[in-house]
Amino acid sequence: MLKGFTRQYKPLDLLTEEETEAIHRGALYVLEKTGMRVEHDRALRLYAEHGCRVDWEARRVRIPSGLVEECLRQVPSGYILRARDPDKDLMVGGNTVYFMQGMGMRYVDLDTWEARPATIQEHREAMIVADALENVHLADGVFFYMDRQGIPPVMVMLENLVSGLRHSTKAEQFGYQKDCEIFAIQIAQALGINLNPELDTASPLTLYGGSVEAAFRYVEAGIPIQPCSSITMGAEGPVTLAGSMVLGVAIVMAWAVLTQLIRPGAPMSIQHGLKPMDMQRGSPRFGSPEYALTGAAMNQMLRKYGIPSCPGSGFTSTSKKIDFQAGYEKAMGALLSALSGGNLLIFQGGSCAELLYHPVLSILDDDVAGWIGRFLQGITVTDETLAIDLINQIGPIPGHYLSAAHTREWMRRELFLPKVADLEPYAAWIRSGKQDAMALARKRMEQILATHQPQPLTPDQEQAIEDILKEARNYYRQRGLISDAEWTTYMRTLESQI
Amino acid sequence: MQNLILENLARALKDYDAQAAARWARTAIEQGIAPLQALETLTEAIREVGDAFATGECFLPELVSAAEAMQAAMPILEQELHRTGVARGSVGKVVAGTVAGDIHNIGKSMLCTLLVADGFEVIDLGIDVPTDRFVEAVRQHQPDVLAMSALLTITALEQRNVIEALKEAGIRDQVKVVVGGGAINEQFAASIGADGYDPTAPGGVKLIRQLLGK
Numbered sequence: 001m002l003k004g005f006t007r008q009y010k011p012l013d014l015l016t017e018e019e020t021e022a023i024h025r026g027a028l029y030v031l032e033k034t035g036m037r038v039e040h041d042r043a044l045r046l047y048a049e050h051g052c053r054v055d056w057e058a059r060r061v062r063i064p065s066g067l068v069e070e071c072l073r074q075v076p077s078g079y080i081l082r083a084r085d086p087d088k089d090l091m092v093g094g095n096t097v098y099f100m101q102g103m104g105m106r107y108v109d110l111d112t113w114e115a116r117p118a119t120i121q122e123h124r125e126a127m128i129v130a131d132a133l134e135n136v137h138l139a140d141g142v143f144f145y146m147d148r149q150g151i152p153p154v155m156v157m158l159e160n161l162v163s164g165l166r167h168s169t170k171a172e173q174f175g176y177q178k179d180c181e182i183f184a185i186q187i188a189q190a191l192g193i194n195l196n197p198e199l200d201t202a203s204p205l206t207l208y209g210g211s212v213e214a215a216f217r218y219v220e221a222g223i224p225i226q227p228c229s230s231i232t233m234g235a236e237g238p239v240t241l242a243g244s245m246v247l248g249v250a251i252v253m254a255w256a257v258l259t260q261l262i263r264p265g266a267p268m269s270i271q272h273g274l275k276p277m278d279m280q281r282g283s284p285r286f287g288s289p290e291y292a293l294t295g296a297a298m299n300q301m302l303r304k305y306g307i308p309s310c311p312g313s314g315f316t317s318t319s320k321k322i323d324f325q326a327g328y329e330k331a332m333g334a335l336l337s338a339l340s341g342g343n344l345l346i347f348q349g350g351s352c353a354e355l356l357y358h359p360v361l362s363i364l365d366d367d368v369a370g371w372i373g374r375f376l377q378g379i380t381v382t383d384e385t386l387a388i389d390l391i392n393q394i395g396p397i398p399g400h401y402l403s404a405a406h407t408r409e410w411m412r413r414e415l416f417l418p419k420v421a422d423l424e425p426y427a428a429w430i431r432s433g434k435q436d437a438m439a440l441a442r443k444r445m446e447q448i449l450a451t452h453q454p455q456p457l458t459p460d461q462e463q464a465i466e467d468i469l470k471e472a473r474n475y476y477r478q479r480g481l482i483s484d485a486e487w488t489t490y491m492r493t494l495e496s497q498i
Numbered sequence: 499m500q501n502l503i504l505e506n507l508a509r510a511l512k513d514y515d516a517q518a519a520a521r522w523a524r525t526a527i528e529q530g531i532a533p534l535q536a537l538e539t540l541t542e543a544i545r546e547v548g549d550a551f552a553t554g555e556c557f558l559p560e561l562v563s564a565a566e567a568m569q570a571a572m573p574i575l576e577q578e579l580h581r582t583g584v585a586r587g588s589v590g591k592v593v594a595g596t597v598a599g600d601i602h603n604i605g606k607s608m609l610c611t612l613l614v615a616d617g618f619e620v621i622d623l624g625i626d627v628p629t630d631r632f633v634e635a636v637r638q639h640q641p642d643v644l645a646m647s648a649l650l651t652i653t654a655l656e657q658r659n660v661i662e663a664l665k666e667a668g669i670r671d672q673v674k675v676v677v678g679g680g681a682i683n684e685q686f687a688a689s690i691g692a693d694g695y696d697p698t699a700p701g702g703v704k705l706i707r708q709l710l711g712k
Contacts, residue, residue: 105654114685115683115685116685146655147654147655147686153655153656153658153659156655177599178599202602202603208626210599232604234559235559235604236604239559277558279557279558279559280551280554280557280558281558281697281698282558282604282605282608282698282699283680283697283698284680353680354680355680355683483662
């Protein structure tokens with residue numbers, strides 16, 4: 001199991017007990033009084049069978065508070081996220097903090113800062129980097145480079161998943177789209193992994209058929225799901241932070257009820273993203289202080305419920321470049337998410353909302369993750385770390401601690417060493433050609449690609465995956481979701497890789 | 499008296515008060531004000547809000563609220579225009595929708611509201627619109643512009659499918675296609691063969707006017 005980081009002190013509580021209760025009761029009231037629109041007949045029947053009031057015509061379900069609270073109690077406080085290599089399994093929940101890569105639809109050129117669809121080679125390289133980085137605990141191959149050269153849109157998620165599995169032994173994530181969860185479940189079963197798929201919710205108060213259908217499929221296959229409670233405040237929810245919290249928590253509750261009604265005790269976590277709308281541009285304000293506030297408060301609510309939390313605050317910036325703004329927006333969001341009890345932080349590699357991804361940014365972000373991890377570890381206070389005997393022994397100047405055994409004993413455990421930060425003294429920096437963190441990260445990427453070799457899949461695993469992919473390709477081809485032209489390009493792209 | 503009514507109509511829009519806008523529109527008709535004149539008052543008022551938005555003085559929710567107030571008053575004036583046989587040409591016809599698999603409604607709705615306030619006739623197909631419904635709507639309504647939205651990175655590529663389907667149906671040339679959504683950009687729009695892209699709703703209105711040479 002990967003240990004990730006452990007928060008060694010009490011979490012940041014933004015809200016008082018009374019305030020969390022006010023939000024909790026507000027959400028209960030909304031579910032019972034306003035209800036959710038759920039566009040899925042089987043789910044509506046299930047809700048109805050368990051005492052919910054269903055308006056079949058409006059597809060609106062009103063959920064009694066008692067059922068909500070019972071289901072919230074039933075959700076396990078954690079689960080094992082199984083990786084291809086069991087040594088890299090994650091135990092999600094509690095005071096453990098893991099990091100995973102962020103999202104980014106396209107590859108960004110580091111000289112022109114322009115974006116374009118990624119090649120197979122670029123996806124592979126990004127995965128190898130993720131496999132090598134010590135603070136990427138979940139190596140998500142699915143949600144970056146969704147725009148791929150030569151691959152039909154309907155196959156991108158599955159091809160990304162397989163590329164991820166081929167080039168990393170760490171835990172993987174998935175989603176849902178046009179039945180591709182059927183094939184993802186087959187792949188998970190063939191490899192003994194469990195994917196932690198994320199499922200969308202639409203705000204305000206709506207569950208669409210696609211994500212609910214995927215929830216049934218995953219939960220029945222014993223796979224832990226990760227529904228998203230995502231709101232653009234001022235558009236999809238109240239502009240007040242507390243008001244959007246009420247909506248955000250109501251979504252959490254609706255999913256908890258659905259999951260527990262499908263299979264009591266089924267594990268889940270919640271991904272959340274309550275961010276303000278940019279009032280001039282209409283776009284979500286990633287990297288804003290309000291997003292960090294709701295992120296911390298949602299972490300607090302989920303701790304109260306004992307449901308693992310996957311905060312989005314800090315996962316991206318609106319900056320188009322890897323620059324100062326990207327650095328501070330991402331780092332502050334991630335730090336506050338970690339301090340307030342987030343369990344699985346979406347973080348390394350993505351920027352420009354969800355548009356861009358680059359492994360060099362992953363490498364830079366990995367240092368930030370390490371920095372945060374060190375902060376979570378806190379200050380160890382024991383007889384040995386207090387070092388009172390040592391202080392007594394060394395005394396005033398000319399005494400010093402450089403050659404003390406205690407220094408050698410503790411320095412690696414106490415001090416964080418970033419991999420690509422510019423730490424050089426000024427003169428050495430001039431001599432080295434004035435290299436900044438960006439230059440050092442580019443160098444580290446070259447070095448990783450030259451030396452790091454992820455453990456390949458076994459021939460049996462390769463065969464099993466190839467068979468499933470073939471079935472998926474035919475499935476979509478037969479349904480007309482891959483056009484003739486796309487198919488020709490696709491086949492040529494695959495052949496060029498052999 | 500008539501001036502006072504028109505002033506109140508403009509004031510209702512600038513107060514973002516849809517009910518008052520509808521009420522003053524009704525009063526205007528009752529008091530014999532020419533519907534075209536009332537419409538002009540509203541257009542002038544929404545233009546002022548639009549200008550304030552452009553300078554950053556007013557925010558998007560204010561612009562949308564003003565447009566909704568206009569939307570509330572317009573059917574009343576249009577009905578009167580229709581009754582008295584006065585023609586008010588629409589600036590153009592737009593079919594809009596969010597693509598299949600995508601359930602994001604806000605951006606597309608904002609665009610529709612602003613377009614209506616700007617004098618366009620809008621057919622809103624809603625969210626999660628399958629490719630063939632877009633094609634069918636273009637065939638049926640013969641719009642000047644098809645506007646598609648996709649917020650998710652996964653679904654942005656659906657926009658390409660719709661454009662391909664329009665080509666296959668032989669009606670791609672009959673309509674300008676514009677795309678929007680946070681996950682994409684100009685290059686992407688060009689690469690899938692769209693005629694234009696804008697990331698924002700107010701920008702989308704400008705873009706559509708430009709494409710139609712209005």
